[in-house]
Amino acid sequence: MDTFEAPADTGVPRGRFGFDHQPVTDQSFENALAKARSRERLDVDDAVELLTTGTDDDGIDHARKELVLEAADRRRAEVVGDEVTFVANLNNNVTTACNTGCLFCNFKDTAANFETDSGVEHAGFTKTPAESRAAVRDALERGVYEVTSVSGLHPAFALDADHHEALAAHDDPASEVNYKPPERYDTDPGTYLEQMRAMSVDGAHLHSITPEEAYHAKRGTDRSYRETYRRLRDAGLDSVPGTAAEILVDEVRDVICPGKIGTGGWLDAMEAAAAAGLPTTATVMYGHVENEAHRARHLQRVRDLQDRTGAITEFVPLTFIHRTTPLYERGVVDGGATTTEDELMIAVSRLFLDNVDHIQSSWVKYGDEQGLKMLSCGADDFMGTILSEEITRRAGGDHGQFRSFEEYARMIRAVGRTPVERSTDYEQRRVLPDEGTHGPRLGPNADGTPLLGPERDPTSGAASADD
Numbered sequence: 001m002d003t004f005e006a007p008a009d010t011g012v013p014r015g016r017f018g019f020d021h022q023p024v025t026d027q028s029f030e031n032a033l034a035k036a037r038s039r040e041r042l043d044v045d046d047a048v049e050l051l052t053t054g055t056d057d058d059g060i061d062h063a064r065k066e067l068v069l070e071a072a073d074r075r076r077a078e079v080v081g082d083e084v085t086f087v088a089n090l091n092n093n094v095t096t097a098c099n100t101g102c103l104f105c106n107f108k109d110t111a112a113n114f115e116t117d118s119g120v121e122h123a124g125f126t127k128t129p130a131e132s133r134a135a136v137r138d139a140l141e142r143g144v145y146e147v148t149s150v151s152g153l154h155p156a157f158a159l160d161a162d163h164h165e166a167l168a169a170h171d172d173p174a175s176e177v178n179y180k181p182p183e184r185y186d187t188d189p190g191t192y193l194e195q196m197r198a199m200s201v202d203g204a205h206l207h208s209i210t211p212e213e214a215y216h217a218k219r220g221t222d223r224s225y226r227e228t229y230r231r232l233r234d235a236g237l238d239s240v241p242g243t244a245a246e247i248l249v250d251e252v253r254d255v256i257c258p259g260k261i262g263t264g265g266w267l268d269a270m271e272a273a274a275a276a277g278l279p280t281t282a283t284v285m286y287g288h289v290e291n292e293a294h295r296a297r298h299l300q301r302v303r304d305l306q307d308r309t310g311a312i313t314e315f316v317p318l319t320f321i322h323r324t325t326p327l328y329e330r331g332v333v334d335g336g337a338t339t340t341e342d343e344l345m346i347a348v349s350r351l352f353l354d355n356v357d358h359i360q361s362s363w364v365k366y367g368d369e370q371g372l373k374m375l376s377c378g379a380d381d382f383m384g385t386i387l388s389e390e391i392t393r394r395a396g397g398d399h400g401q402f403r404s405f406e407e408y409a410r411m412i413r414a415v416g417r418t419p420v421e422r423s424t425d426y427e428q429r430r431v432l433p434d435e436g437t438h439g440p441r442l443g444p445n446a447d448g449t450p451l452l453g454p455e456r457d458p459t460s461g462a463a464s465a466d467d
Contacts, residue, residue, distance in 0.1 A: 019251050023292040029054035029064060036071050036351045047296035050348045051341075060340050072347035072378030079357055080380045084412045085422040085429065086403075088440035088451065089146035089207075089384035090139035092132055092199060095189050096124035098152030099178060100212075102257040103326040104246070104288055111155050114185050126154065126187040129198035136199050139387055143439055143446035146384065146424045147199050149208040150243055156182040159192050159217045159231065167220045177220035192217045193235040200236025203444030205424050209237055211269030212244035215261050225272030233276050239424055240273040242282035242312065248301045249294045256288055256327065267305055274311035279425050282312050282356070286345055287320035287337025288327055295345065299352045306355045313425055314358035314381055317345045319365045339370060343377045350378030358426060363403065372415050381422075382408065385440075385451055404451060405438035 025045035032049035035042055042050075049055060053064035097111040109124030127135070136147050151157075155178050158164045167179035174180055182188035189195065192209070200206040209217070209232055211225075218228045229240070246253060248263045261269070273280050282302045286295055306312045320336040322328040328335075337345070350359050360381040361374035371382065385403050405421070409432050412419040419432045421442055428442050440446040 017251075017255060017289060019291065019294070021249060021251065021291070021293040021297060023048050023052055023055055025049060025055055029056070033064075033067055033071065036068075036075075039075070039354070041354060042352050044293070044296045044300050047299055047348055047352050048292050050351065051292040051295055051344050053344070060344075062340075065340060065344060068347050068351075069343060069377045072350040073376050075350050076359070076378045076380055082417050083420045083429075083431070084375055084380060084382050084417045085358070085420045085426065086382045086408050087146050087384040087422055087424060088144045088405075088443055088446070089148055089424075090136065090144045090387045092127070092135050092139075092147055092149050094132060094149060094151040094195055095126040095154045095157070096152050097126055097154040097185075097189075099155065100153055100257070100259040102260060103330070103332065104256050104285065104320060106324045106326075109152070111152075111180075114154075114187070115180075116184065116186050126185070126189050128187060129190040129194040132195055133198040133201055136201055136204050140202050140204055140443060140445050142387075142451045143441075143443045143449060144204070144385070144387065144451070145440060145443040145446070146205045146207055148241065148384075149195070149199060149206070150210055150241060151213065153178065153212070153216045154185075154189050155180040156185055157189050157192060157216060159223075159228065161191070163191070163217070163221065170220060173220075178216075179220065192232060196232055196235035196237050200238070205238045206236055207239045207241055207424055209273075210241050210244040211266045211273075212260055214269045214273070215265060225269045226275050229269075229273045229276040229278060233278055237278065239279040239313075240270070240281075242270060242280050242316075243318075245283045245298070245302075246285045247290045247294050248284075248298045249290070252290045252294050255332075263301065267301065270305055270311075271309055274309035278311070279313050280309075280311045281314050281316060282306075283316040283318055284345070284349075285318045285320055287341060288322070288333050295348075296352075299349060303353050303355060306353070310355075312356050314360050315349055315353055315356045316360040316362065317342075317349055318362060319345070321365065342366060342370065343374065346374045346377040346379050368411065372411060375412075375415060375417060382412065387451070405432070405440065406450065408432070409438050 025048050027045040027049050029049045032046035035046055050068050053061040096109045097114045099111045109122045113120040113122045167173050167177050170176045214225055214228050245266055246257055250262050270280055284298050319342050322336045327333045358381050359379045361371045361379035362383055363371035409419045421430045423442055430441055432438055439448045439450040441448050
């Protein structure tokens with residue numbers, strides 16, 4: 001993928017990407033595998049050898065691949081045993097309005113379309129704090145524990161009233177700091193602090209404010225990431241999703257998301273969140289223009305971050321869903337990662353990240369069958385119920401938006417593992433019983449009742465969870 005020649009109209013640098021980092025090492029596959037099996041800490045060259053199944057030959061050696069998967073599965077069993085965890089959660093994304101222009105994303109809608117005088121029809125949305133509160137309260141009544149919120153960077157979104165004033169004081173706020181006042185839009189998203197207070201209602205665990213959102217919540221000021229996260233924590237934020245990481249190598253970010261914060265900014269924000277007392281997760285989005293050397297360096301940066309903070313509760317590999325993204329539509333890529341690459345990414349994440357206990361398999365990204373397969377490649381967590389999911393669906397994903405506890409119990413037991421309901425931070429855990437109906441019990445209002453009744457369960461062919 002690193003030698004693809006981009007068409008002239010893609011908006012990315014013309015010609016070959018010419019990445020400095022290439023999957024070439026002086027290590028051997030056999031030595032890297034021996035280190036992994038002996039639990040010796042791996043380096044970048046080791047990870048490259050395992051991700052490629054050896055750089056001595058082109059292509060994947062499937063016999064070697066199985067050896068990597070076996071080593072990762074053995075490590076998983078040693079670290080966390082045979083339990084497969086999941087969480088009862090709701091996705092409540094506040095807005096799709098965004099001007100960042102990431103080429104891998106089809107979640108956002110151009111923010112100008114949301115302005116009162118736009119006249120452009122679009123499928124995007126913005127929720128007021130009151131609407132967010134209502135969605136969360138409804139979910140909590142059904143037994144949900146966690147509320148996940150990852151939103152577009154709406155130009156009218158500011159931390160608080162003082163932030164609005166600081167942004168408006170710029171000579172040209174729209175171009176200098178991506179700011180327009182709320183009255184320019186059909187719907188006012190409120191402030192970040194108002195949304196945090198709305199979504200942390202009634203005992204919900206609020207998992208929100210990625211490093212990119214934290215930057216947006218302090219843009220145009222000299223406020224630090226730590227102060228920003230402290231304010232958000234005091235307003236109800238409980239933990240931070242380590243998304244917006246994509247690939248933590250700037251030569252890749254310059255191609256796929258040149259408008260986003262760089263690698264250093266992402267790491268600074270994550271350290272600041274940890275310093276503010278907030279647990280975090282971490283992610284990688286792979287399978288686009290990067291190569292195995294970039295993936296390995298990404299893993300190293302996540303591991304180094306965990307060495308410094310100890311705040312990362314789980315690592316989430318996210319395979320690139322390409323079908324309706326600008327990268328694909330403009331001819332920059334012709335697809336995403338292969339199934340083999342997916343399996344190796346999970347496995348090497350388990351082997352390399354010796355300081356992160358939990359590796360997640362995303363059924364939204366991989367689908368049910370492959371998602372379950374990842375549980376024998378090193379993964380031990382199987383996401384959550386996700387009563388609403390927009391980001392992957394709008395990028396062309398088609399693996400559903402809801403997972404019931406009954407499905408979790410059936411699927412996990414079918415592969416010989418133990419289904420366990422968990423809290424976001426993994427501190428609370430409950431093994432699902434072998435018999436009876438299944439529903440959450442860890443949420444503030446959970447009593448074991450299924451999240452959705454048969455008449456509303458989308459798995460029954462009736463109305464969807466979004467209705």
